[in-house]
Amino acid sequence: MRRRLIKHTIPERNDQRANRKRRGSAGGRPTGFDTTVCKRRNEVERLINRLKNYRAVATRSDKRTYVFHGTVTVAAIRLWIRPWTG
Template sequence: DSLSADKAYSSRGNRRALRARRIPHDIPEKDDQKANRTRKGSRGGRPPTFRPQRYRQRNTIERLMNRRKQFRAVATRYDKLACRYRATVQIADILIWLRAKPDRPKP
């Protein structure tokens, strides 16, 4: 497991906090940060590790979360108990899955 985030979260402090907790992360480096690092030369340090394949996979999760937000009960969390909210999310996921599933097989 790893954390994937946008360039907005690529600050040194965020990366340092993730490293301190030993959380692997895939955060692209901002262009200005990259330019500053290369301008400093060897004093700029190593470039942060970045795996573009893992970063692209986060799009799938983002689309799922956006589909979940279409359900009012999931987006606003009307349920007080966590177990009921989890059940609501599971029902929403089932409905999303049923909508995505084709009705007839393709030839």
Template sequence: MAGIRVPRSGLGRPRTRPDAVLADRAYSSRAIRNHLRRRGIRAVIPQPSDQVGHRLRRGSGGGRPPAFDAEAYKQRNAVERCINRLKQWRGLAMRTDKLAIVYQAALPLAAILIWTAA
């Protein structure tokens, strides 16, 4: 997340903190949620069933379940489909390039070609 730079429309430095992070159940750890909370980022991450069970088994000591926005989570599907389309490019999927700059140049090129084909 340290490499995120979103330019603002108009003047000002680029944004380095997203409004929300959408992730799947694999990223539903206490450490990740605490890191996002400290930075003021909303976590849209569903809880795995085993974490729900552990929390319920502890009763009132299990704490309140983390907030989850189901409507925002549905937008994650579009990102996943885009990544799958990008991974159809062998060089992007396998990352065989010796230099990172070649990979970083191929990524926008592939995105533009996918966007114009749609």
């Protein structure tokens, strides 16, 4: 991931952090964790899981890309409108 310049978004576990401190300089450098990036990643993952509740989105049964894109758009609009419909 570092070679491809992909940022770290998942928090490091406490036991790994303690092991790194215990090893001192041989433990490597600490990860650059950003809380706001992690929150945004979590929001995106939850949205994708809500979109997958729609069968056509989850199974990707459409043959053409533009049809699948339209299916995802309709599912997103339905999720967006749902709070106002009661």
